[in-house]
Amino acid sequence: MLSPDHRLTDADSFRAATRGRRSGSRTLVVHLGTAGEGDDPARIGLVVSKAVGNAVVRNRVKRRLRHLAREHVGVLPGSAVLVVRALPAAATSSYDELRVDLARCVGRVLP
Template identity: 75%
Template sequence: MLPPAHRLTDGASFREAVRTGRRSGTRTVVVHLATSPSGDGPPRVGFVVSKAVGNAVLRNRVKRRLRHLAREHVSSLPGSAVLVVRALPAAGSASAAELGADLARCLRRVQVQEVDA
């Protein structure tokens, strides 16, 4: 479980991260990483798991797995970063190991893009 300070809950932050952040995707997830110009506050993480992934039980399972996996990566995010992890339909049938590998790959890509920019 993510600590409350690291949870992304408001819709405006989700929209801004998706529209302005750097994006990377794999077969199971798409990651959007946006950095705040103000630079204050801890990094925050939000999840989008649509009905295309599966029924409510499956969506909640995917969300729990992604939350657990993202918790390991929060410390590597830049301060005041906003990370949105969007699960694709293939995430419903993926194992936790596959989700973890895809999430790590996407995070590496967006952080490298940020350094290059």
């Protein structure tokens, strides 16, 4: 689970991330931007729309992505904002497929 300090909650920060670097895969799209000051902790936000599936499927995808994103907080630079958007293919993907896709996309957007 992501700690409250590392959660992205406000809409302005989500918008700031979309102005940064972007990388995509079959199951998700990752945006990395900066918002705030240099001493702020890195924050992560998730976007899982109804296109992914019904409420049960969306919540399962969110739980998996939250757990996987927690592993990447340490490698993000200070004040970084990472937004992970799930695509419909994420609904049928396994945990390991999501882990590989997230790691690949985060690696591409890091400077």
